[in-house]
Amino acid sequence: MKILITDYPDVLGRELEKEIAYLHEDLPDAEILVYPYTDPEAFYREAADADGLLTAFIPLDKPALDRLPGLKAVSINATGYNFVDLAETRRRGIPVCAIGEYCTQEVADHTMALLLALDRNLKHYTDDIDRIGRWQYYAAPRPMGLSGAVLGLFGLGKIGRAVARRAQGFGMQVLAVDPYADPAQAAALGVTLTDADTLFDRSDVISNHMNLTPENTGFFDYAYFRKMRRRPIFLNVARGGSVNEADLVRALDEGLIRAAGLDVLEAEKPDLTHCALRGRSNVILTPHAAFYSARAIEALQRMSCKNLTACLTGHPDKAFRVVN
Numbered sequence: 001m002k003i004l005i006t007d008y009p010d011v012l013g014r015e016l017e018k019e020i021a022y023l024h025e026d027l028p029d030a031e032i033l034v035y036p037y038t039d040p041e042a043f044y045r046e047a048a049d050a051d052g053l054l055t056a057f058i059p060l061d062k063p064a065l066d067r068l069p070g071l072k073a074v075s076i077n078a079t080g081y082n083f084v085d086l087a088e089t090r091r092r093g094i095p096v097c098a099i100g101e102y103c104t105q106e107v108a109d110h111t112m113a114l115l116l117a118l119d120r121n122l123k124h125y126t127d128d129i130d131r132i133g134r135w136q137y138y139a140a141p142r143p144m145g146l147s148g149a150v151l152g153l154f155g156l157g158k159i160g161r162a163v164a165r166r167a168q169g170f171g172m173q174v175l176a177v178d179p180y181a182d183p184a185q186a187a188a189l190g191v192t193l194t195d196a197d198t199l200f201d202r203s204d205v206i207s208n209h210m211n212l213t214p215e216n217t218g219f220f221d222y223a224y225f226r227k228m229r230r231r232p233i234f235l236n237v238a239r240g241g242s243v244n245e246a247d248l249v250r251a252l253d254e255g256l257i258r259a260a261g262l263d264v265l266e267a268e269k270p271d272l273t274h275c276a277l278r279g280r281s282n283v284i285l286t287p288h289a290a291f292y293s294a295r296a297i298e299a300l301q302r303m304s305c306k307n308l309t310a311c312l313t314g315h316p317d318k319a320f321r322v323v324n
């Protein structure tokens with residue numbers, strides 16, 4: 001049996017020995033190879049005879065699946081699995097597993113870190129002091145202060161709820177739009193469920209925590225930025241696909257929003273040389289790093305390996321989460 005651990009080279013910069021050990025616990029005779037993904041053709045050659053794939057971001061659409069005839073199971077070592085054609089894998093009887101939950105607290109912490117850094121102008125001061133050598137009072141825009149401000153969440157799932165609790169600790173009032181949320185759970189949390197227009201009208205901070213679906217792809221566009229009446233700080237730590245990036249740049253240029261904190265962009269591997277969001281003191285970009293912590297990585301590695309071995313030993317029912 002052959003298992004291929006594959007992803008973009010930097011994604012593989014984690015302790016893969018641990019994953020190989022987890023896989024060998026259940027499949028001691030498996031041949032386990034690591035393949036840093038560079039181009040599709042080389043990947044197809046490497047993976048043609050693989051029984052199992054462990055990956056987060058490699059596209060597994062129909063043309064890719066056609067080139068992987070031996071494939072019996074896929075384990076996505078992330079919560080999002082939007083790079084996989086689920087209907088096609090289902091048709092072929094290939095179980096696809098993803099991680100249910102491993103980094104909720106980390107992503108909520110990161111959201112608050114972006115919010116606090118933007119409101120407190122940390123990038124502005126750091127640039128002044130480190131780059132220019134300037135120490136000056138009142139050099140940055142006046143912070144809004146979180147206490148008493150209104151946070152509007154899109155998506156009141158696991159991460160949205162964890163952000164709500166933190167924001168309430170800072171004295172913020174929390175609104176949320178989520179047609180699938182449980183109203184009783186929202187009420188118990190002290191979060192007011194509302195509609196998008198009300199949220200745009202009232203929020204000082206707007207934060208996206210929706211899972212990406214065809215319904216919300218390109219959701220935050222110019223028309224919506226124009227409706228954000230209080231010039232909010234805009235945060236996106238979910239998926240870049242929910243935001244029309246050109247419209248976001250325009251919203252920043254026109255001052256429709258006062259700042260943006262983004263852990264994800266439209267492209268998973270953005271071309272930074274042509275990125276109009278770089279180099280702004282009111283924009284903080286982090287490279288899809290919100291999930292990252294020692295605890296989260298340990299959980300991610302263990303669960304993704306156990307998902308794959310459960311499927312490859314004929315027990316998909318024992319996987320933490322099969323998504324197709």
Ligand SMILES: NC(=O)c1ccc[n+]([C@@H]2O[C@H](COP(=O)([O-])OP(=O)(O)OC[C@H]3O[C@@H](n4cnc5c(N)ncnc54)[C@H](O)[C@@H]3O)[C@@H](O)[C@H]2O)c1
Binds near residue numbers: 104
């Ligand atoms: N940046 C990172 O490192 C990182 C890490 C983990 C997860 N994420 C992203 O965060 C997202 C949320 O994670 P989660 O664990 O909270 O997922 P979740 O499934 O618990 O919550 C997602 C919520 O979004 C809501 N939603 C979906 N479509 C909506 C719409 N059109 N309008 C309003 N609400 C809508 C759902 O009802 C759900 O409550 C993930 O899908 C993933 O893309 C990012």
